[in-house]
Amino acid sequence: xxxxxxxxxxxxxxxxxxxxxxxxxxxxxxxxxxxxxxxxxxxxxxxxxxxxxxxxxxxxxxxxxxxxxxxxxxxxxxxxxxxxxxxxxxxxxxxxxxxxxxxxxxxxxxxxxxxxxxxxxxxxxxxxxxxxxxxxxxxxxxxxxxxxxxx
Numbered sequence: 001x002x003x004x005x006x007x008x009x010x011x012x013x014x015x016x017x018x019x020x021x022x023x024x025x026x027x028x029x030x031x032x033x034x035x036x037x038x039x040x041x042x043x044x045x046x047x048x049x050x051x052x053x054x055x056x057x058x059x060x061x062x063x064x065x066x067x068x069x070x071x072x073x074x075x076x077x078x079x080x081x082x083x084x085x086x087x088x089x090x091x092x093x094x095x096x097x098x099x100x101x102x103x104x105x106x107x108x109x110x111x112x113x114x115x116x117x118x119x120x121x122x123x124x125x126x127x128x129x130x131x132x133x134x135x136x137x138x139x140x141x142x143x144x145x146x147x148x149x150x151x
Contacts, residue, residue, distance in 0.1 A: 029070040032101040035116040036091050039103060039136070040078045042122075043089070046138045047080070057081040065093035087148055107148045
């Protein structure tokens with residue numbers, strides 16, 4: 001069998017698997033949007049004392065996303081302003097292996113990735129020789145925020 005025939009067969013099988021009935025992409029899209037909104041709600045709740053004192057200013061705006069299976073849709077982007085420093089929590093549209101949603105937190109040169117696993121909730125990816133995950137809790141978020149804001 002030629003390389004082009006082998007590739008054609010592979011691509012055909014891939015297409016058939018991806019188009020197979022039974023995947024409710026609309027439900028997956030709504031799960032992603034809901035999970036992102038819930039994460040942002042948690043972040044704002046954890047930061048409420050700092051928000052109430054005017055130390056942190058949160059803002060949300062519509063954020064366009066695209067997924068090759070779900071198409072174009074919108075979620076939210078969260079920005080935290082702390083003095084002249086900002087942190088953006090930016091949802092990523094494409095699927096992430098094993099995860100339903102992904103949000104990258106970016107401040108200057110620092111970046112932190114969080115993923116949503118439907119059966120486990122939000123996790124922070126801790127990169128090193130081996131990437132590990134840490135549940136997103138008020139404490140782990142506080143530690144991650146401090147790391148993001150280091151100069």
